[in-house]
Amino acid sequence: MTEATRLTPEEFEAALRAKGKYYHIHHPYHIAMHNGEATREQIQGWVANRFYYQTSIPIKDAAIMANCPHPEVRRQWVQRILDHDGDAQNEGGIEAWLRLGEAVGLTRESLLSEERVLPGVRFAVDAYVNFARRACWQEAACSSLTELFAPQIHQSRLDSWPQHYGWIEPSGYDYFRSRLGQARRDVEHGLSLALAWCDTAKKQQRMLEILQFKLDILWSMLDAMTLAYSLNRAPYHTVTDDAVWHTKRLV
């Protein structure tokens, strides 16, 4: 077997971008939401489950910073935490997501209780946080690169949801709007780190595998939601209609 050859920076960036064909924008659950075919319960389920991703992102970013000995990187990275947690000037993404929850008819308490977070979603998101804790900071930082594809998905929601779902309060869309610029800035930083770090064929191949791992996380979250909200196969559905699964962050 011949060893993989090192890609030029341009070829490597193109290989990372090519992974976009596996982004969760292509998941049937996402396509249904985009096409106006999702029920109120499916939208609510998505918002409540995605809240676990939203609240885990700053924990993941803090883990990356904890493993990073370079003040100049941490100084830039800390902005990601502030984007979600907010600061004296800005309410932050978690608050904006809570307002999205209210806009789709859920209470803040219901989102904060994590009562609707499905085990499959929780395990997928936890895998991301745990990877960030254990991997070297460069690999963990670059695993955020699915954000390469995020502005398109946020824009597609802004374009399609108001047309299809008149019952959603327009104030709920602020989160998606705010991420358009933030994700582009994150990607610029993430890509420059990836291009600098992946200076061998082996590192490049490993980073492509890490990006696939992250795509798998996003796809698996929607698979769990499909089972529960599209196929009526929530966990333990053969035993009970009650949501008996655990609802606390244990790891």
Ligand SMILES: O=C(O)c1cc(C(=O)O)c2c(n1)C(=O)C(=O)c1cc(C(=O)O)[nH]c1-2
């Ligand atoms: O709505 C989405 O489809 C979507 C996807 C992703 C992503 O690709 O990981 C992120 C976000 N949104 C997002 O809002 C966000 O803040 C975010 C941070 C990260 C990350 O990996 O650090 N991904 C994403």
